[in-house]
Amino acid sequence: MLTLWKKRREADPVEGLHSRIVAASRRPGLYGEGGLPDDVEGRFESLVLHATLVLRRLRRLPPPADDLAQDLVDAVFAHLEIALREMGVGDFGVPKRMKKLGQAFYDRAARYDPVIAAGDRDGLAGMIAGRLGRPAAALAGTAAFVLASERELSGADLDAVLAGPPFADASEARP
Numbered sequence: 001m002l003t004l005w006k007k008r009r010e011a012d013p014v015e016g017l018h019s020r021i022v023a024a025s026r027r028p029g030l031y032g033e034g035g036l037p038d039d040v041e042g043r044f045e046s047l048v049l050h051a052t053l054v055l056r057r058l059r060r061l062p063p064p065a066d067d068l069a070q071d072l073v074d075a076v077f078a079h080l081e082i083a084l085r086e087m088g089v090g091d092f093g094v095p096k097r098m099k100k101l102g103q104a105f106y107d108r109a110a111r112y113d114p115v116i117a118a119g120d121r122d123g124l125a126g127m128i129a130g131r132l133g134r135p136a137a138a139l140a141g142t143a144a145f146v147l148a149s150e151r152e153l154s155g156a157d158l159d160a161v162l163a164g165p166p167f168a169d170a171s172e173a174r175p
Contacts, residue, residue: 013162014068017054018075020164025050029170035142036173041132044104049128049146051076052109054165056116057153065158077102116150145173 025046028034036042051072058069077098084097108131115123122136125143129136148168156166 014071014075017068017072017162017165018079021050021054021072021076022047022079024165024167027170030142030145030173033141034145034170034173035128035134035139037132037134044101045108045128045131047076048105048108049112049142050149050165050167051105052112052116053146053149053153053167054161055109056113056150057156057161057165058158061158061161065161068158068162076105112146116146119147119150121147141173145170148172 026043030036030046031038031042036046055069055072058065058072080101081094081098084094084101089097111127112124115127121140121143124146125139126136128142129139132139145168149166152166152168153161160166
């Protein structure tokens with residue numbers, strides 16, 4: 001039954017893209033020595049960074065990429081809601097938490113966007129570090145990975161993005 005559900009989900013291009021973004025954001029090389037803490041905050045940060053990179057690329061592609069970008073955002077939030085419910089957050093607490101997650105997601109994406117566009121590794125490391133309460137030097141590798149992924153994605157067409165966003169190798173996150 002679960003296999004059938006997974007196959008149906010992967011057949012939807014946006015769900016498949018979301019699944020690949022989540023898988024990429026969970027690669028072990030990004031955590032520990034890679035700079036991100038392996039906890040809820042670190043995983044959320046990684047998800048936001050990966051989603052932001054894909055959304056940046058989709059915004060620069062011709063239609064229907066803009067519609068897919070909105071569908072991707074909707075999928076991210078639908079899955080975050082599922083995760084909250086799986087963590088035991090009740091029906092009354094979910095909307096409040098979703099509002100906070102939405103604000104955090106959009107705030108981070110808006111702040112990271114110009115820094116990524118400028119290719120400012122130190123600025124990006126400082127921003128990520130500030131979010132996670134860590135020294136900027138610890139996140140220099142993460143920032144380098146994000147900027148390398150931005151370069152990889154910059155040449156991808158819509159089919160390439162949907163097939164599997166070409167993120168940089170997670171080993172680039174290591175100092």
